Amino acid sequence: xxxxMMTLDEKFRALExxxxxxxxxxxxxxxxxxxxxxxxLDGVPVDFSHGDVDAFPPTPGSxxxxxxxxxKGAAQAYTEYRGAAKIRKGLAxxxxxxxxxxxxxxxxxxxxxxxxxxxxxxxxxxxxxxTKVAVVEPDYFANRKLVKFFxxxxxxxxxxxxxxxxxxxxxxxxxxxxxxxxxxxxxxSTPNNPTGLVYSGATIIKIAALAATHDVxxxxxxxxxxxxxxxxxxTHLRSCAVQPENLITIMGPxxxxxxxxxxxxxxxxxxxxxxxxxxLQAIVSLRAAGYNQAALDTWFQEPLNWLENRIREHEAIRDxxxxxxxxxxxxxxxxxxxxxxxxxLPPLSVDLHTFVRLLRYQANVIVTPGSEFEPACKDSxxxxxxxxxxxxxxxxxxxxxxxEIYSR
Amino acid sequence: xxxxMMTLDEKFRALExxxxxxxxxxxxxxxxxxxxxxxxLDGVPVDFSHGDVDAFPPTPGSxxxxxxxxxKGAAQAYTEYRGAAKIRKGLAxxxxxxxxxxxxxxxxxxxxxxxxxxxxxxxxxxxxxxTKVAVVEPDYFANRKLVKFFxxxxxxxxxxxxxxxxxxxxxxxxxxxxxxxxxxxxxxSTPNNPTGLVYSGATIIKIAALAATHDVxxxxxxxxxxxxxxxxxxTHLRSCAVQPENLITIMGPxxxxxxxxxxxxxxxxxxxxxxxxxxLQAIVSLRAAGYNQAALDTWFQEPLNWLENRIREHEAIRDxxxxxxxxxxxxxxxxxxxxxxxxxLPPLSVDLHTFVRLLRYQANVIVTPGSEFEPACKDSxxxxxxxxxxxxxxxxxxxxxxxEIYSR
Numbered sequence: 001x002x003x004x005m006m007t008l009d010e011k012f013r014a015l016e017x018x019x020x021x022x023x024x025x026x027x028x029x030x031x032x033x034x035x036x037x038x039x040x041l042d043g044v045p046v047d048f049s050h051g052d053v054d055a056f057p058p059t060p061g062s063x064x065x066x067x068x069x070x071x072k073g074a075a076q077a078y079t080e081y082r083g084a085a086k087i088r089k090g091l092a093x094x095x096x097x098x099x100x101x102x103x104x105x106x107x108x109x110x111x112x113x114x115x116x117x118x119x120x121x122x123x124x125x126x127x128x129x130x131t132k133v134a135v136v137e138p139d140y141f142a143n144r145k146l147v148k149f150f151x152x153x154x155x156x157x158x159x160x161x162x163x164x165x166x167x168x169x170x171x172x173x174x175x176x177x178x179x180x181x182x183x184x185x186x187x188x189s190t191p192n193n194p195t196g197l198v199y200s201g202a203t204i205i206k207i208a209a210l211a212a213t214h215d216v217x218x219x220x221x222x223x224x225x226x227x228x229x230x231x232x233x234x235t236h237l238r239s240c241a242v243q244p245e246n247l248i249t250i251m252g253p254x255x256x257x258x259x260x261x262x263x264x265x266x267x268x269x270x271x272x273x274x275x276x277x278x279x280l281q282a283i284v285s286l287r288a289a290g291y292n293q294a295a296l297d298t299w300f301q302e303p304l305n306w307l308e309n310r311i312r313e314h315e316a317i318r319d320x321x322x323x324x325x326x327x328x329x330x331x332x333x334x335x336x337x338x339x340x341x342x343x344x345l346p347p348l349s350v351d352l353h354t355f356v357r358l359l360r361y362q363a364n365v366i367v368t369p370g371s372e373f374e375p376a377c378k379d380s381x382x383x384x385x386x387x388x389x390x391x392x393x394x395x396x397x398x399x400x401x402x403x404e405i406y407s408r
Numbered sequence: 409x410x411x412x413m414m415t416l417d418e419k420f421r422a423l424e425x426x427x428x429x430x431x432x433x434x435x436x437x438x439x440x441x442x443x444x445x446x447x448x449l450d451g452v453p454v455d456f457s458h459g460d461v462d463a464f465p466p467t468p469g470s471x472x473x474x475x476x477x478x479x480k481g482a483a484q485a486y487t488e489y490r491g492a493a494k495i496r497k498g499l500a501x502x503x504x505x506x507x508x509x510x511x512x513x514x515x516x517x518x519x520x521x522x523x524x525x526x527x528x529x530x531x532x533x534x535x536x537x538x539t540k541v542a543v544v545e546p547d548y549f550a551n552r553k554l555v556k557f558f559x560x561x562x563x564x565x566x567x568x569x570x571x572x573x574x575x576x577x578x579x580x581x582x583x584x585x586x587x588x589x590x591x592x593x594x595x596x597s598t599p600n601n602p603t604g605l606v607y608s609g610a611t612i613i614k615i616a617a618l619a620a621t622h623d624v625x626x627x628x629x630x631x632x633x634x635x636x637x638x639x640x641x642x643t644h645l646r647s648c649a650v651q652p653e654n655l656i657t658i659m660g661p662x663x664x665x666x667x668x669x670x671x672x673x674x675x676x677x678x679x680x681x682x683x684x685x686x687x688l689q690a691i692v693s694l695r696a697a698g699y700n701q702a703a704l705d706t707w708f709q710e711p712l713n714w715l716e717n718r719i720r721e722h723e724a725i726r727d728x729x730x731x732x733x734x735x736x737x738x739x740x741x742x743x744x745x746x747x748x749x750x751x752x753l754p755p756l757s758v759d760l761h762t763f764v765r766l767l768r769y770q771a772n773v774i775v776t777p778g779s780e781f782e783p784a785c786k787d788s789x790x791x792x793x794x795x796x797x798x799x800x801x802x803x804x805x806x807x808x809x810x811x812e813i814y815s816r
Contacts, residue, residue, distance in 0.1 A: 261485030
């Protein structure tokens, strides 16, 4: 179908969000009783669709920073659309150090309403009708939807992440092929959402070089790059020697730092694209909420050992979840960073969406179907395991039990 | 030019935001010394580009509501994309009473990041490549930009608002003509931004009837409808007996209530469009910041007499500003509601943009050029007079002085 000819109805059908994380409350459960096998599985409800900011609370001092912002009044309420200059300066310094290349606060960084906001602006600034965009599968579910919304054409790039696959990462041959045949934008997340795969240094260097050669704009979603597990290493694309002409890195404090309720994110990179992103922000929502921006002053300057402890606690949950699933022969790649797990279920007697609804109805467990991340995926579920440790393990055991009940 | 063929550069040129309110800090002032006549005019800086939330602080209890939301944790951080159910319920009840027609909380209302966010979603849900959209001139500057961004075609409708014009309101003949020749969406603000004109009851009823007859979707921006001056009356389009099939009303607490730093707004109306708006929000910024949503519980239930006092204080500033400008023969229509004033300047020796920059450089006064609201406007400036009373009058006197200096 030619996207240009899509009606609004068709356009919004492509944005269907009922299976998106957090939207489960809008799904009906009425007909499940007929399908259900066995008894209800008791247990405290666990919502793996997003992290639990009660189990892992927001950065210490983030609420005090908000209150200080509020008390500053007008100066904090009405910032430039790209965000308050002083806050941008601090962020640019700290993010420049973290990502291995200096950031010019005035021209190379924009504060956005969440990392989602940064992604929307970055893709809106680079995609128009007919733009070919390489999108990894599986990857964050909004990438594909955004490309379609802006009238672009999705060029799928397979990701190898399973334990059975020896060479991990995106298919670089397919990527080069795509770049050679007119792909103008490449958007991807590393650590990958939903698998937790971290692209290797060699892969990142190769992507940067290919983009430079073929004049492809890169949008790199590094939302989870701070939560890196022991023994793993991370390569920031903006630190590579060879740089593409157009590169936007996006990040935010919604995950590792649990500041999701503040809706804060950043995009940083090529000034021309940051300028476009600000112009778009001016008509989308003006700016990230002024008082909330003040909480960014806590980011990358948390109390001593705060980050280390948070990583250690998540690693312990990860390890026990992996043991739980693997003991039940549910194949699950080990996430190298972040708090997503992407178990692959054995053949079941019900389809994936029905199983996910049964999990919610019968076992008090909310997960996200893998098809949100890769349309063809019919056998995997995503868990955000930033949860109370004991409750997460208990819920995982209920998932295992449910897989047994519904195994074909 | 066929919009489909626009490059991204052209598309973003149309979104140029350097003269938008609040972005003045990004304009250069270097060459003004050469043009400047006379002396610098001393005075405390006044920024009329937006309201001063220090002079008129946020609704009492709004910060406490935020803190309570924060302390609720996960339940408040992760709401449905359309906003927390309980908060929507309260809003739907109160806004239904205010606007004269009940609102179904579950299907007819969405909470957005600011009224700007609601406008973006409403237009995104109704405009695609080639959609003809009637846009009033002058009106809120983002309307035209949004239509262009979504690939629509602007059909301009003149607004009569000057004291010299006997029949006030949009040109209804032009509007009907537009509806008859394929216009599918009509977006407008009442009270009008930038003039403060309130569309009469007869006009609103006529617009509703025309839209019903010609199957036109109405997007009505009622941001300032609460701040209604003495002797004025307001007709809510959603209260008319004849209703168009598709109607979205947008409002928010950023202006009268000074909650701009929270970035909160609402859209309410036709369920099908609310559903689309939520799907779009899911890829734009997920939701209005969760903790901030809690501040909406203060909206339309402020302390006794709070609104009356706020209106009375603004009316006093309005009246003195009108006297100041009119005494200097600067024609200024009297706003019936809201805090915008749109004085028409006499012929000057410099163009409007230069005069606006001179005002900032020489007289410490920031205003917005009329061309932001109507491209052909070369002689009017917009002031948001939600400011400290004495400082606003002093700044208005400096504007009068500057008009004298630069008169042709």
